[in-house]
Amino acid sequence: MVQADKAPQRPSNFAFLAAQWPNIFAEALRAEDYALLDPRGSLLYCRRTLEQVVDWLYQADVSLRMPLKDDLNNRLTTADFQVVVPSMVRDKMHVIRKLSNNGVHGNQPVSTQISLFALAELFHTAIWLATFYAKDPSLRPVPTSKFNPQVLGPKPATGVVRLSKAEAEKLAADLEAKDNALKAAAEKESDYEARIRALQEEIEAAKKANAKIPDEHDYTEVGTRVYIDLYLTEAGWNVEDPHVREFPVHTMPTLAGTLAGSGFVDYVLWGVDGKPLAVLEAKRSSNDPHMGKQQAKLYADCLERAYGQRPVIYYSNGYRHWLWEDTRYPEREVLGFHSRDELQLLVDRRSQRKPLAKAAIPAGLADRPYQHKAIRAVAEAFDTEARRRALLVMATGTGKTRTIVALTKMLSENRWIKRVLFLADRNALVTQAARAFKNLIPGSSPARLGTDDAAGSRIHLATYPTMMNIINASSEGTLIGAERRGVGYYDLVIVDEAHRSVYQKYRHIFAYFDSLLIGLTATPHSEVDRNTYALFDIENNNPTNAYELSEAVAEGYLVPPRVIDVPVGFMRTGVRYADLTPEEQDE
Structure with a gap:
């Protein structure tokens, strides 16, 4: 719920949130404070900020209904949410969620590069929130606003004590417990529902007013590689392997019509036998991934000539990923990348899969x-x-x-x-x-x-x-x-x-x-x-x-259905309010 205005304590990328969303601003400020000092802690507060943004949306926007299983991922994937929040912003929310999960629960150290990327995506998410839900035009952020890491101050000296995985997980659990307790207490207040209805009416009017003003903010300034690395790591790939990124190929077609050109494949995913399983062409986040489709095919041609095995083709802008098994299927969008074993199966099936036209149907199972x-x-x-x-x-x-x-x-x-x-x-x-x-x-x-x-x-x-x-x-x-x-x-x-x-x-x-x-x-x-x-x-x-x-x-496999008339009192005689019990009347 909106509380009293709170002015920023120091320069912040999120200062435009302070007046209307002081609680959200406070969490974003903490994420900034930790970004260079403790990246793992920064990711924790990035997620908390996102959770508060989404929680506010479900409170204030009447078109959003809570999912049956109420957690962050389910909230981000409901049909209602997909209508209200544009895909480019939902993608950023998912990236923040994933980066934060890996940062807080993962065993690997977290770099400042990751915390800064998460902050930048949180910044664009907050820009969208304020652009479409600001109650006053003066609270809308400037469309040309950009995330500025310089306001975070100089990088601290080495030797700074940072949160361990266990400490971060405990802090996250403690903060979540406090949030739940505060939320439960607020919902018990006598005027809670009235305040929610008043907020929804106010925000509905603000949405209509803001919809008349074009959104000219550039949501695509953040890079691509960190997100692709995130999804590849999630699938079990080691992106630090020197053979995975920027792999050189030497039989690219030239203008002269020869195969003497050279190039570097953004990513090559290798099998245990040393043969290429997939190529991945990365495009800028602001571009359509399909801009890399032909380039990825040429790289696949080069690797097939060099290793005798055609790799599967991916192209991605970090948010949208496309898979192309060009030996059999047209391209298709995927929500992540395959593991090594899964890619190996895709490649092996090219030769191992048997034709189905004359394949025997197993006897004794479905013989009609x-x-x-x-x-x-x-x-x-x-x-x-x-x-x-x-x-x-x-x-x-x-x-x-x-x-x-x-x-x-x-x-x-x-x-x-x-x-x-x-x-x-x-x-x-x-x-x-x-x-x-x-x-x-x-x-x-x-x-x-x-x-x-x-x-x-x-x-x-x-x-x-x-x-x-x-x-x-x-x-x-x-x-x-x-x-x-x-x-x-x-x-x-x-x-x-x-x-x-x-x-x-x-x-x-x-x-x-x-x-x-x-x-x-x-x-x-x-x-x-x-x-x-x-x-x-x-x-x-x-x-x-x-x-x-x-x-x-x-054909005699089923008998015709019979209609049985079962009288139902409610359908025949209706219902009168005065005849209901007090509990039924309340319902």
């Missing part, structure tokens, strides 16, 4: 003709058409689970997939699917995430909330090693009952994992905001394969 047809349709979509998503529409009772088990086994036996994730919206469906995999594929050892020991299992099953929690924990750095789920962890994701629960709250799962994707449903939707087809990159009303209820009835 329409099930075979569905399996062949997905196989054709994945193999012949080089698609990565498919949607099967099958009437309830026609064996969707048996069909998907057979399809999973066929894809695995033909080297298309290794790890599989089965998602459903209810625990009962997850348990049912786990039982089907176990009974139909002996030795498959399916594991329900959050319940079973997943070590050694290649078939994982989970509800959407469980998977979101795992993704958040992986992103927050609290899951490491084999527990962590990076973007390339799964090769196939199966979505049961794909017509519900996968649009706003949980579609981040399908954007996060760079995998083949199969949806199962009996009732697809084509509404704008609940479009099952769009989720699977398929034309409306044209699924990969469909077996409708009418067909199943006509």
Whole structure:
């Protein structure tokens, strides 16, 4: 909540926050104070500042609704938040979150370069906040404002005592506990809701007024490499390896038409056999990553000539990353980079993957003709058409689970997939699917995430909330090693009952994992905001394969439905306020 005005105690990049957002300004000031003295402590306060910004947004902006699981990452990824906050600002928020997590919870020392980058991104985030939510035009920052590290003072002498990882984690936990206690106390105050409503009305008017003034601030002044390094490190790569960055190549095409030119690849990711697995071309954060697409291809050509193996191609501006397996698929956007083992699988599958057109469908799993047809349709979509998503529409009772088990086994036996994730919206469906995999594929050892020991299992099953929690924990750095789920962890994701629960709250799962994707449903939707087809990159009303209820009835696999009239008093007689209990009236 807004408190009394507080004037800056010293020059600060965040001085424009002091009048309207004194609490947020106080945290940003601490982040500045620590930037050169204690980078780890600075990152801690950068995150606290971001959390206060986001907390204020959810209080003050009526268009934002709290996610079911209320943590920072979930708040940043809700559909409402994506509408309110532009992608360039959300990207900065995620970068601050990741840098801070790694800084506070990581074992490596934190450099002042990292703390300054995080501060600069926090500065641009604060600029956006004040530009769009200032209650008075005089509180809006100057559009030409730039982050100035000089106001932080000279770098301190060596030997300064800095927070250890344990000390930073304890301080973060203590501060969070105090914040929660203060928040709980504030919510108990008798006029709390009235003050929130008054704030929301005031801010709604401010938003409308500010929307009439163009936002001319340059949000792209910060560099690129630190963010790419962050995502590569997250995927297990050592960016300090001298062979990874600025690797020289010597067969670049020249204007004369020869291959005598030289160049330096921004990043090369190497396999354990010394062959290139991927090239990564980095462009400025203000540029479209696609500006590096052709350059990255030329570098891949050079490395293929030199090492006899074509690398996968990435291009990125630090915020947006694109992957191009140009031997098979068109480019696709990814939310991070693959680990060494995951890239090795992508490269190996070029030669090890077997054609699916004539591959045998496993016997005894899904032997009905329409099930075979569905399996062949997905196989054709994945193999012949080089698609990565498919949607099967099958009437309830026609064996969707048996069909998907057979399809999973066929894809695995033909080297298309290794790890599989089965998602459903209810625990009962997850348990049912786990039982089907176990009974139909002996030795498959399916594991329900959050319940079973997943070590050694290649078939994982989970509800959407469980998977979101795992993704958040992986992103927050609290899951490491084999527990962590990076973007390339799964090769196939199966979505049961794909017509519900996968649009706003949980579609981040399908954007996060760079995998083949199969949806199962009996009732697809084509509404704008609940479009099952769009989720699977398929034309409306044209699924990969469909077996409708009418067909199943006509062919004798199902019986016609019967209508049973069950009288419901509320629907027939309505409800009167005076007849309700006091508790029901309050509700």
